[in-house]
Amino acid sequence: MPPPLSPSRHLLPPAVVVVALTAAAMHRAWLHERVAALLGDGAADSAGLAIGIAAWLAAAWLGSRVLDVVVDRPTRAGRPRAIPRLLADLLRALIYGAALFAILGSVLDQPVTGLLATSGVLIAVLGFALRNMIADIFSGIALNIERPYRIGDWIELAPGVAGQVDEINWRATRLITTEGTAVIVPNGVAAGSRFVNFSRPGTGFRAAVPITLDEEVPVARAKRVLLSALVCADGVLAEPRPDVLVESIGANGIVYQARFWVADYGRLSACRDAVASTILQHLGRAGIELAHPKQDVRAHRPQPRTRVPGTLRRSLMRQLELFSAFRDEEIEELAQALNRLELPAGTVAVRQGEAGSSLFIVAEGVLDVRMQSDGQQEGRASLLDRMRPGDVFGEMSLLTGQPRSASVVANTDAVVYELDKDHLDPVLRRRPELATQLAELMAQRQSRNSLQRQAEGAAGLAPAVAAPHDLLARLRGFFKL
Missing domain, CATH: 3.30.70.100 (Alpha-Beta Plaits)
Structure with a gap:
């Protein structure tokens, strides 16, 4: 977009010309005598007519430059221009038209009244022949004045006819659809129909x-x-x-x-x-399916389907990478031990710094992981992550007994399943070798989380990454293996 016009530099040339030609017109008699003495009366008359015509054209030139400055002047963000471009073009045409009639009447001494009458008949004939185009033009002027939509707005003129406004000219509005095609809509159709503006009053x-x-x-x-x-x-x-x-x-x-x-x-x-x-x-x-079409007539009412209580729990446990080395019977044992918790929105599931010895699996809803760094005000914790169905949190407290490294708050109403240390302890005592695999998986998970924090620019909020042998030592000490 070009920079706004400088009023002084834009108006100075036509203003100088207007002043010079006006001065020459005011001293027309003196100039006529001098030119007649040198070139004759015919040349002096022609020079007088040329000065008069040039003066009126220069005045029209100055008027159009004033319109340019008004149209292109800087405006505050979000404010429409003082005069729409389409209206400015019409005013510019009227200015030059008025200058033409002034030249005919005052300079050439022609009967303007008869010309206006003849022009009126001609305009009426042309207006009837071009009535649709003229209606589009005046509709375009009305649209530019009222500005129900602007360049860049997304509008829908009819069901299935929607696009972004790319241009509003004298006759039509051009839309660019999401498919990249152009739709040309006559301004008369746009002004005379109901349309939806998706960009007003706000962007969303x-x-x-x-x-x-x-x-x-x-x-x-x-x-x-x-x-x-x-x-x-x-x-x-x-x-x-x-x-x-x-x-x-x-x-x-x-x-x-x-x-x-x-x-x-x-x-x-x-x-x-x-x-x-x-x-x-x-x-x-x-485990929820979309509704299926039902028959209007039923021979009998089917019994409501009930979910086997352990099915969802086993599914949640089996999809966790942390327990990938566990056998099916061990997964079944842990699934039966899970404790179901319903968390209303805003409930704190775990609080940063508190002691804990359990992990949580998200079954339904969304929970936010928030961490408060040193020097940060109370209640101003940073959003670290977002837990979705199938995600797990609190595993470090379950395996090592360390305090909660972050707070987890229910963003929506949520359902989580809790697995306590007492539930995992019998399995690890029967198969101590699982401790090594758990430590390695935890180290890999911490490393991935740390890389993700670095990519998101939140590396300072992530807990330090521990080596597998350190995690294994802490795990064995916590479970007394």
């Missing part, structure tokens, strides 16, 4: 994805799982916070609206894809 707007689940799934649990997916989906704004509502209850199940905010309409398709994918992932981890 809310969208929704409908999800249908069986009525057998408790509403509170369905909302918890869907909300955790929204919080974890890429592209969803954290503020305003997403939410989940029950839209309707139908024959096929309960329809939920997973509502979220998007920063830019151009990212809507990608954001919907991320939301839908994350919802399917979280539903799968929770």
